[in-house]
Amino acid sequence: MKQGTKVLQLIQVCLNLDDPKTKSREVRALVKAPEELKCKDLLILTDSKEGQETMSWFGAEGIIRYLPVWKWLLRNNDRGSL
Numbered sequence: 001m002k003q004g005t006k007v008l009q010l011i012q013v014c015l016n017l018d019d020p021k022t023k024s025r026e027v028r029a030l031v032k033a034p035e036e037l038k039c040k041d042l043l044i045l046t047d048s049k050e051g052q053e054t055m056s057w058f059g060a061e062g063i064i065r066y067l068p069v070w071k072w073l074l075r076n077n078d079r080g081s082l
Contacts, residue, residue: 007039013069015047030064031057045069 001009010033017023030042042064049066056062 007037009041009043010034010037010039011043011045013045017044017046017049017066027055027064028057031055031060031062034062035060043067043072045072 001007001011010030012026012030014022014026017026026044030044034040034042040062042062044064044066046066046068048068050068050071052063052065054061054063
């Protein structure tokens with residue numbers, strides 16, 4: 001998500017994170033990206049997982065929030081973003 005040229009939130013979308021390889025791939029991308037994009041608001045949209053956890057990968061660390069996509073859509077629709 002951006003506002004002008006500033007990155008406000010980094011979002012990955014993944015149907016299901018039950019497979020450890022899938023989760024690792026999605027988390028790696030998010031944990032590494034803040035170094036370049038200067039954004040620490042990390043979100044993975046899923047089918048049903050909700051919560052947050054601190055993840056690290058090769059010295060990079062970040063707090064990743066998980067949210068079902070339907071809840072994200074409802075929140076953003078209430079804000080008039082859609």
